Amino acid sequence: MHAEHRYPDEDFIPVKPWRPCPICGKGDWCGFTSFGLVSCMRIEEGSFKTVIQKNGKPAYQHWLEPGRINLPALIESDSIPAAQTAPVEVRDRVYRDFLRLLYLHPRHMEDLHRRGLTEEEIRKNGYRSVPETEAPWSICRRLIQMGYDLAGIPGFYKARGPRGGTYWTFDRQPGYFIPVRDEKGRIQALQRRMDFTRGGKYRLFSGHQSRGGCSCGTPAHVARPEEVKDRRVWITEGPLKADVASKHLGAVVVGALSACTWRPAIPAVLALEAKEVVIALDRDVETNPEVARAYLTLKVELKKHGLAVSRAVWEEKKGIDDALAAGIEVRVVRV
Numbered sequence: 001m002h003a004e005h006r007y008p009d010e011d012f013i014p015v016k017p018w019r020p021c022p023i024c025g026k027g028d029w030c031g032f033t034s035f036g037l038v039s040c041m042r043i044e045e046g047s048f049k050t051v052i053q054k055n056g057k058p059a060y061q062h063w064l065e066p067g068r069i070n071l072p073a074l075i076e077s078d079s080i081p082a083a084q085t086a087p088v089e090v091r092d093r094v095y096r097d098f099l100r101l102l103y104l105h106p107r108h109m110e111d112l113h114r115r116g117l118t119e120e121e122i123r124k125n126g127y128r129s130v131p132e133t134e135a136p137w138s139i140c141r142r143l144i145q146m147g148y149d150l151a152g153i154p155g156f157y158k159a160r161g162p163r164g165g166t167y168w169t170f171d172r173q174p175g176y177f178i179p180v181r182d183e184k185g186r187i188q189a190l191q192r193r194m195d196f197t198r199g200g201k202y203r204l205f206s207g208h209q210s211r212g213g214c215s216c217g218t219p220a221h222v223a224r225p226e227e228v229k230d231r232r233v234w235i236t237e238g239p240l241k242a243d244v245a246s247k248h249l250g251a252v253v254v255g256a257l258s259a260c261t262w263r264p265a266i267p268a269v270l271a272l273e274a275k276e277v278v279i280a281l282d283r284d285v286e287t288n289p290e291v292a293r294a295y296l297t298l299k300v301e302l303k304k305h306g307l308a309v310s311r312a313v314w315e316e317k318k319g320i321d322d323a324l325a326a327g328i329e330v331r332v333v334r335v
Contacts, residue, residue, distance in 0.1 A: 012039055016160065023062050036064040080166065082209035085216065086152030092186040094153045097146060099177065099187075101139055102128035108176040111193075115244050116325035125243055126179045130172055130192065140168035154189060155205035157213030166212070170205070177205065178239050180221045183271040189216035191239055191257070202238065204257070220264040221255040222272070228252065232332075233274035234312070235265050235298070237282055241321040245280065248324035259285070259294040266301055277302050278332055280312035280320040299335060311335045 012031030015021045021030035023040035032038040039059045044050065047060035086094075104122070108129050112122050131139060137159075140150060150156040150168045158166040174195035179187045190205035206216040221239035229250030236242055242255025252272060256265045259281050269277055279298060285291045295311075302309050314330045317323040323330060 012037075022064055023060075032064075038062040038064060079210050080158050080212040083151040083212055083214045085154060085214045088182060088186050088188045091153055091188055091216075094143065094148050094150070095179065095187040095190060096126075097148070098139070098143060099126050099128045099179070101142060102131055102177070104176065105129040105132070108193075111176075115240070115321065117244060117247065121243075121247060126187070127176055129176045130174055132172075132174065136169045136172050137167050140170065144168065151212065152214055154207075154214055154216035157208035157211040159211065175203075178202075178243075180216075180219055180239050181223075182219070183222045183268055185222075185224070188219050191221075193240065202240075202257075218257050218261040218264055220257070220268045222268055223253045223255060225250045225252070232276045232278050232310070233269055233272055234278045234280050235262070235269070236280045236320055238319075241319055244321035245324055248321075253280075259291045262294055262298045263301075265298070266305070269302070269307070270305060274307060276308040276310065278310045278312050279335075280330075282320075283314075283318045309335055 012033055015027055015030045015032070017027035020027045021038065021040055021042075022032065023038050023046075024030065024042040026042065029041040030039060039051070039061055040047070041057070041059055043062075044058070044060045047062050049061040051059045051061060053059055085091075104127055108127065109119075109122065112127060113119075117125070140156060143150060156168055156170050159169045160166055173192075175192045178191045178193060180189040180191055182188050192203050192205055194201060194203060204216055204218075207213055209215065221242050223239070223242040223246035225246045227250060232251060234242075234245065234249060234251050234253040236245055236253055236255055237259050238257065239255045242253040245251075246253040254265045254268050254272075256262045279295060279302075281291060281295055285295050299309050299311075310332045312320060312330050312332055314320065314323040314328050316328060317326060320330065
C-alpha cells in the first residue's frame, strides 16, 4: 500500500472520452499518472487522500491495484507523432489563407489603435482575432478543402474524436494573431497577444508535438515601413513592438521574440545587408541582469560580423514603441 505521492513532479494526464477515469468511468475532470495514482473528482470511497483544489473543490486520490489497467499502453495510444515543420513558403501560403478566414474583433482593433497604428496599417500587417464563434476544427476543415495539408504547419494539431479517429484543430484561447514575417515578408510563424495574460502576454502559435503538431522555433520578425527614411536596421523585443516602432522610425525593425532569444535576429540582419544596427531593447536592460547580459552578447555578436552598433536611449516609457507613440525623444548612442 502506498502511503504518499512518491513522484510529486509528475503531471497528471487528463482523462478523455476514449480514455476514461479508472475510478468513476467518466471522460472528463479526472486525471492519472503513469505509475498508478488517480485523481478522481467524483468518488471518495476507497481513496487514501483528499486534496482541495484551487477552485475549492475536492479531488480524491486513489492508488490503482497492480494490473487493473495497462497505463503505459494507454498513454502510448494517445500519442500522435510530431510532424516535420514545413518550409517557410508553405507556411506562408497556409497562414495567409488562415488569416483571411478570420476577422479582427473591435476590442483588438481598439488595442492596436491605442498602440498608434492606423486602420490601414492594421489591415496591411494582417492582425486577426482568434475565432470566438466558429469552431477551430471547422476552420481547419475549410483549409483542408482549399487543398492544404496542415501537417507541418505550427499551431495546428490533431485531436481524437469521441468515437475514435482524429481531426485537425488549434487552441482558441482569446486573443489576436500577430504575423511573424521574415526578411522577404513571408509569414513564417504566428504569435498571439492573449486577452488573459496569466500564462504570459504573448504566446507562439506552435507546439503540441505529441498530437501531430510541430514547433516554429523562435523566429525573429522583420517589420518594414511604408517608406524607408532611416537606413539603419533596428533591433527590439517583440513582433508587434517592431511593427509600431518601424512605422514611427521609418526604418526596418527586427523584432526578436524576447531579449534573451536574440540569436535568430542575427541572420535576419545579415540577410538585410545592414551596415549599422541600433539596439533598442526595453528599459529594463538597465535593471534586469538577464536582459543586460543579452544586450552585451548581442552587441558583441553584431560587431563580430563587422557591423557598426549603436544603442537607443529614451526616458519614461518601458518600450521604444510606447516612447515613440508618445512623442518622447529617442537618442542613438554609438557603443
